[in-house]
C-alpha cells in the first residue's frame with residue numbers, strides 16, 4: 001500500500017491573537033509588544049515559537065503557544081491602549097493543521113487556486129481550500145494551514161482526501 | 173480564467189477567490205433625487221462589450237474591495253486600483269489607450285467626485 005502524500009495533523013496547542021490597527025502608525029508598538037519584527041506585505045515573521053503574519057493592510061495575526069496567549073493579549077492591549085485598535089483572542093475561532101511531508105505541496109495544490117510553489121519562504125497566503133477560507137504559510141518540513149474552527153471537520157476531511165495514497169500529482 | 177491583482181495585498185487572485193461587485197464608479201442618488209435618477213442608480217448599468225470598470229472584493233484574502241479595469245470581451249486586464257479612487261487612474265487610462273488608441277475616458281478626472289450618472293442611463 002502506497003503511503004499518504006503527507007501527514008495531516010490538527011494542532012491544538014497554538015493560540016492566535018488578531019490585531020487590527022493602522023500598521024503605519026501602531027506598527028512599532030505592535031512589534032515590540034509581540035516580540036517580533038513587523039512582517040512585510042504578504043509575509044510572516046517567526047522567532048522561536050511565535051509568528052506574526054500579515055493578513056491585510058490593517059490586520060496582523062500573532063500565532064504563539066496557547067499557554068502564552070492571555071499574557072500576550074494583555075501586553076498588546078496595553079501597548080495599543082491609546083490607538084484605535086482591536087486586539088482579540090481568536091484561538092477558539094480558528095483551527096490549525098499541519099501538512100507535513102515531501103509532497104505536502106501536492107496536497108495543497110489540489111485544494112487551493114494559488115501558486116504556493118512560488119510563495120516566498122516567509123510568505124503567508126490567504127486563499128481557499130476547496131470551499132473554505134484559509135491561510136497558509138511554510139513550516140519546516142511542510143505547511144501550516146489555518147481556517148475557521150466551524151469548518152474544521154471539513155478542512156480535516158479534504159486535507160486527508162487530497163493526501164490519499166497514490167494520488168500524487170507527478171506523472172507516474 | 174480571470175486573474176486580478178489585489179492592490180491591497182499584492183496577491184494575484186484567481187477569479188474564485190474574488191467576489192464580484194458589479195459596475196464601479198456609480199454615483200449614488202438617494203433622498204431628494206428624482207424617481208428616474210433613483211431607478212437608474214439602482215438598475216441601469218452600462219454592460220459594455222469592451223472596456224469596463226468593475227468592483228471586486230478579495231473575499232478569500234484580505235477582504236478589501238478594489239476596482240478593476242478589464243475588457244469584457246477578451247478578459248484582458250488593464251489594471252486594478254484601490255476602492256478609494258474616485259476615477260480610474262492615469263496609469264489605467266494609459267494602459268487602456270495602449271491597447272485601444274481611440275478610447276477616450278467619459279469621466280472628468282479633475283472633478284473631486286463623480287457628478288453625474290453614466291451618460292445615457294438617466295432618462
Ligand SMILES: [Zn+2]
Nearest residue numbers: 178181230234
Ligand atoms: Zn487583497
